[in-house]
Amino acid sequence: MYMIETKNLTKSYADFTAVAGISLHIPKGAVYGFLGPNGAGKSTTMKMFLGLTAPTGGSFRIGGKQFPRDRMRILKETGSFIEAPAFYGNLTGEENLDIVRRILGLPKSAVSEALELVGLSAHRHRPARTYSLGMKQRLGLASALIGRPPILILDEPTNGLDPVGIHEIRTLIRSLPERFGCTVLVSSHLLSEIELMADRIGILNHGHLLFEGTLDELKFNAASQGFPTDNLEETFLALIESDNLQRGGAR
The missing domain is CATH 3.40.50.300 (P-loop containing nucleotide triphosphate hydrolases)
Known part of the structure; x- marks a missing residue:
C-alpha cells in the first residue's frame, strides 16, 4: 500500500513550472x-x-484520502516541518509546543514526549528566542512529531x-x-x-x-x-x- x-x-x-507532472x-x-x-x-x-x-494539474492521495476533498483529514494525520519553523520567541520551547498540543487536542504528556524525542528536555524552560539555529530545528521537529502522527513530511x-x-x-x-x-x-x-x-x-x-x-x-x-x-x-x-x-x- x-x-x-x-x-x-x-x-x-x-x-x-516548479513541479512537472510527477508520479x-x-x-x-x-x-x-x-x-x-x-x-x-x-x-x-x-x-x-x-x-x-494548490496544484495546477494532476492529483494526489495521502493515507488513502484524496486531496482536496479530504484536506482536513489529511492534515490531522500529518506532522510537518517545512522550511525554517516559526515560533513565539518570548515563549519557552515547552510553551510553544503546548500551543500545538492544544490545537491538536492531545494530552499534556505529548509535549514532554516530543521534547524527549529530539533531545530538548533540558532546554524546555528557555525562551525560544535564545535557542540556537540547531535547537530551533529540533523544536520544529518536535512540533512535527507531537502526537506521533502516522505521516511525517520533513523538509x-x-x-x-x-x-x-x-x-x-x-x-x-x-x-x-x-x-x-x-x-x-x-x-x-x-x-x-x-x-x-x-x-x-x-x-x-x-x-x-x-x-x-x-x-x-x-x-x-x-x-x-x-x-x-x-x-x-x-x-x-x-x-x-x-x-x-x-x-x-x-x-
Whole structure:
C-alpha cells in the first residue's frame, strides 16, 4: 500500500513550472528520501501535500484520502516541518509546543514526549528566542512529531545542525517507522545524508522526477547509463548534470 501517491502532479506559476507532472509512490512504513538540488521543486511538492499551495494539474492521495476533498483529514494525520519553523520567541520551547498540543487536542504528556524525542528536555524552560539555529530545528521537529502522527513530511530537517546533531536526527528519523509505525517523507539536497536513513528515494531536477526506487536500483540504473556507481554522491551528481545538459541549462 502506498501512503502517499501522486499522479502527474504539477505546479506552474505563469510561465514557470516548479513541479512537472510527477508520479510518486511512497510505501507505508518507509523512510522516503526526496532528493534534488536547491530549487528542484521538493519544497513546492511538500507544500502541495500540506495544502499550502494548490496544484495546477494532476492529483494526489495521502493515507488513502484524496486531496482536496479530504484536506482536513489529511492534515490531522500529518506532522510537518517545512522550511525554517516559526515560533513565539518570548515563549519557552515547552510553551510553544503546548500551543500545538492544544490545537491538536492531545494530552499534556505529548509535549514532554516530543521534547524527549529530539533531545530538548533540558532546554524546555528557555525562551525560544535564545535557542540556537540547531535547537530551533529540533523544536520544529518536535512540533512535527507531537502526537506521533502516522505521516511525517520533513523538509531539510538537519539544516543548521552540527555533525553530532545531524547524526542524532538522522538516527531518530531512521527509527520512527519501527517505533511508531509512521511513514516519513524527508527531503535533502545531499544524497550522502539520505542514503543513511532512506529505504527508497525520488530524485527531482527542474521539477521533473528523474528516478524513483531503492539505492541499489539507482546504482543499477546509473551503471546502465555509464555513470559512476562507486560513490553514490557522484552517481547523484552525474544524473543531475546529465539532465541539465539535456535541458541545455534551461529551467
